[in-house]
Amino acid sequence: MKSGAVSKALANGAIWGFIILQLIFFSVAGEYLSLSDKAFMDWENMLLLLKQSAPIGIIAMGMTLVMVNGNIDLSVGATFAIAAIVMLDSMTWPIFAGLGDGVIPIAWLLALTAGTVLGALNGLIVWKTGVDAFIVTLGSMLGYRGIVFMFNGENPTSHLNWTLVDFAEAEFLGLATASWFLLLVTFAIWFLMTKTVHGRNAYAIGDNREAAVNAGIRVGPHMMINFAIIGFLAALSAVVFYSESGSVNPNDGQLYELWVITAVVLGGTKITGGAGNVIGTFGGVIAIQLLRKGLGHIGADTSTVNLVIGLILIAVLFLDRQLNVKGKEELKV
Amino acid sequence: MTDVKPVLRLEDIVKTFPGVRALDGVSFSVLPGEVHALMGENGAGKSTLMKVLGGIYQPDGGAIFMGDQQVVMAGPLEAKAKGVMFIHQELSLAAELSVAENIYLGELPRKSFGRVDWAKLTEQTDAILKKLNVSFDAKTRVGDLSIANQQMVEIARALTVDAKAVIFDEPTASLTDAEKVVLFDVIADLKRDGVGIIYISHRMEEIFKITDRISVLRDGQYQGTVNTADSTEESITQMMIGRKLDLSRNASHHELGDVALEVRGLSCGKLYQDVNFEVRRGEVVGFYGLVGAGRTEIAETLFGLREPSEGQILLDGQEVRIHSPADAISRGISLVPEDRKGQGLVLGMNCRDNMTLPQVDDLKAGPFVAEGAEVAIFDQYRDRLDIRTPGWRAQAGNLSGGNQQKIVIGKWLSMHPNLLIVDEPTRGIDVGSKSEIHKLLRELAAQGYAVMVISSEMPEVLHVSDRIIAMYSGRVMRTFNSEEVTEDSLIKAISGLSDDKAA
Numbered sequence: 001m002k003s004g005a006v007s008k009a010l011a012n013g014a015i016w017g018f019i020i021l022q023l024i025f026f027s028v029a030g031e032y033l034s035l036s037d038k039a040f041m042d043w044e045n046m047l048l049l050l051k052q053s054a055p056i057g058i059i060a061m062g063m064t065l066v067m068v069n070g071n072i073d074l075s076v077g078a079t080f081a082i083a084a085i086v087m088l089d090s091m092t093w094p095i096f097a098g099l100g101d102g103v104i105p106i107a108w109l110l111a112l113t114a115g116t117v118l119g120a121l122n123g124l125i126v127w128k129t130g131v132d133a134f135i136v137t138l139g140s141m142l143g144y145r146g147i148v149f150m151f152n153g154e155n156p157t158s159h160l161n162w163t164l165v166d167f168a169e170a171e172f173l174g175l176a177t178a179s180w181f182l183l184l185v186t187f188a189i190w191f192l193m194t195k196t197v198h199g200r201n202a203y204a205i206g207d208n209r210e211a212a213v214n215a216g217i218r219v220g221p222h223m224m225i226n227f228a229i230i231g232f233l234a235a236l237s238a239v240v241f242y243s244e245s246g247s248v249n250p251n252d253g254q255l256y257e258l259w260v261i262t263a264v265v266l267g268g269t270k271i272t273g274g275a276g277n278v279i280g281t282f283g284g285v286i287a288i289q290l291l292r293k294g295l296g297h298i299g300a301d302t303s304t305v306n307l308v309i310g311l312i313l314i315a316v317l318f319l320d321r322q323l324n325v326k327g328k329e330e331l332k333v
Numbered sequence: 334m335t336d337v338k339p340v341l342r343l344e345d346i347v348k349t350f351p352g353v354r355a356l357d358g359v360s361f362s363v364l365p366g367e368v369h370a371l372m373g374e375n376g377a378g379k380s381t382l383m384k385v386l387g388g389i390y391q392p393d394g395g396a397i398f399m400g401d402q403q404v405v406m407a408g409p410l411e412a413k414a415k416g417v418m419f420i421h422q423e424l425s426l427a428a429e430l431s432v433a434e435n436i437y438l439g440e441l442p443r444k445s446f447g448r449v450d451w452a453k454l455t456e457q458t459d460a461i462l463k464k465l466n467v468s469f470d471a472k473t474r475v476g477d478l479s480i481a482n483q484q485m486v487e488i489a490r491a492l493t494v495d496a497k498a499v500i501f502d503e504p505t506a507s508l509t510d511a512e513k514v515v516l517f518d519v520i521a522d523l524k525r526d527g528v529g530i531i532y533i534s535h536r537m538e539e540i541f542k543i544t545d546r547i548s549v550l551r552d553g554q555y556q557g558t559v560n561t562a563d564s565t566e567e568s569i570t571q572m573m574i575g576r577k578l579d580l581s582r583n584a585s586h587h588e589l590g591d592v593a594l595e596v597r598g599l600s601c602g603k604l605y606q607d608v609n610f611e612v613r614r615g616e617v618v619g620f621y622g623l624v625g626a627g628r629t630e631i632a633e634t635l636f637g638l639r640e641p642s643e644g645q646i647l648l649d650g651q652e653v654r655i656h657s658p659a660d661a662i663s664r665g666i667s668l669v670p671e672d673r674k675g676q677g678l679v680l681g682m683n684c685r686d687n688m689t690l691p692q693v694d695d696l697k698a699g700p701f702v703a704e705g706a707e708v709a710i711f712d713q714y715r716d717r718l719d720i721r722t723p724g725w726r727a728q729a730g731n732l733s734g735g736n737q738q739k740i741v742i743g744k745w746l747s748m749h750p751n752l753l754i755v756d757e758p759t760r761g762i763d764v765g766s767k768s769e770i771h772k773l774l775r776e777l778a779a780q781g782y783a784v785m786v787i788s789s790e791m792p793e794v795l796h797v798s799d800r801i802i803a804m805y806s807g808r809v810m811r812t813f814n815s816e817e818v819t820e821d822s823l824i825k826a827i828s829g830l831s832d833d834k835a836a
Binding site: 203216 | 409441
């Protein structure tokens, strides 16, 4: 085994080890602390967990791509809310009144297009102005959220279409619709990042932008495509989730960007870009959902959950750093 | 040779930036199978010229010819397509990607649906790596390679196309001697294949060893081309700086003071072992050796950046333990680091703030920084060290390398150190400023400072040192006095070879 291989394997596998550790902990602790008689590691419960992971998870796949590319997108939560409004509201528009359930694909298409356009707009601004993605999407996070409130003030936007609810609540081969979307998106982004030239160029740009430019890679268009993809995925996440719930509050999706980034970082993606993969991100998403569910299972409230996740995020990154330090001869910082 | 058509010919290239004429009518040509040195001080226009050649800048005047045809380099890809390849000084690689991906960066072979053709990629890469006779394969992560091997990846890139001209920009800056041999072999191979090579370097001995002709730039102007065989170091230097340079042996002698620093049996794991030496006030002790011999690591230990595993450090006869740079500074130890821009300066800060950075805490007036006192310190050391800046408000990043280095030295002198450690004092500094820094180091010794100089350039060590400590692979091989040292014995000592006359 080459030197460094152990630490690398640990770093790559750490998230799965962490998940197993959680499963054991919550199963054992649940025996003593839980109010319900049901075991934590129940098959039904695990399937539900996968379904509940979908909204954050679908966006996290796009965030992995954007972060590997050396950027970040803070506007995904607001884009999520806009896409939800577009979908629910468009179904009530008079011009579609005669279509019956035929309005569903149109509403979906409109919502997904809205997300893609908003994402591409972020990318275009980052490309053409050269302003850091953090700042650009911080701005668009506020701006897009403003649009949400302009639309319907503080009031929720609602429309229940029972065909849509049936579709969202359907199960296929034992997995819920949302779970299928999460798995498909994970596979698609995995394929994009590892198998395509666009994906490999995204890694190169995030790793050493100057080298990429020198090699003749057109950095701007690649970045814009990736922003468009994450916008699309934020909208897809909204479309899947609100097909079932049918009502969106103007504050929905807030802090989603932070949960998504937490999952991506837990999954081993470098915040500076150039390294990371969606399999790790998938682990990160599951780990967070497991933690929320598990702590709930043993009777902790939401505020405790947030505190614990925050601590774990820092602990994991510290551990990662320790694993990567080469030894005592290392230069002190 | 006159009937051979040049592979690359530049005619009257002009490039202006606002306020500067960076290139002012530069013309020269590279013949097939020729190694053509391009020399000039920093700022002479070499990099600008190379950027014009690489399609990164468009010239404001003049023309580029390849063979008989005039060409326009519209961008990096176009230069590559025309067979002009660059081996960059600052390695331009993506560390997280594989060797193969780096070599074919920007033009990965594709299959349907935009997929990467991995099989083809690996196969092509392995074929090239085989030619270079390297020890790594296509799938190795570039970040896991040594600097020398990363350079080989850059070179492999040049071999992916049918290169007509290859430009090496300071390729040996971070290579060991053994690695240089490999590089020179590769250059010889390219030469045999009729490729024209432009070789940019500050290192005279390399220039004379491998190049056929030398072209010199000064202040953006073309100074002429000479045959290497007909020139000497002096004549080239004179072309570069327009005057003569003094690089004789150090011959000055003055009274030495007491021992400022003594090191006994100092070791740091595998980095260096059982190092003993002393530095007296009023002397310059040079540390000479190859990259990785442990010289910088000793300096870092003395400055509190590394914990020694064994041994003692004595300052003025007192044993001390140095746990951190703050500790070292409070004991009067100063380090002018190797990487001036990365470790020595805050490039975005102005000159004054850089100079007073370590003592700004001592310069307070109540809770506020005493700006007047800071300016006074800056003025004093600007005059003493002859730092040329438009004023203290100038950003450190905008100064020339020589003046930057003087700011770093001034920063520590203003703290009145007991021991001044200077790591690679003139790395990346042009020839003219080099001799000023050398003179300064000699003067500091004459004024009674204890100075340690670490350098990889033999003329520099010979020029500034009273004593020279030769290191090899973490050990002190021999200590020379400036009278007894010969270049030959010094080279033997740092290569780990025994010397009959060894003391």
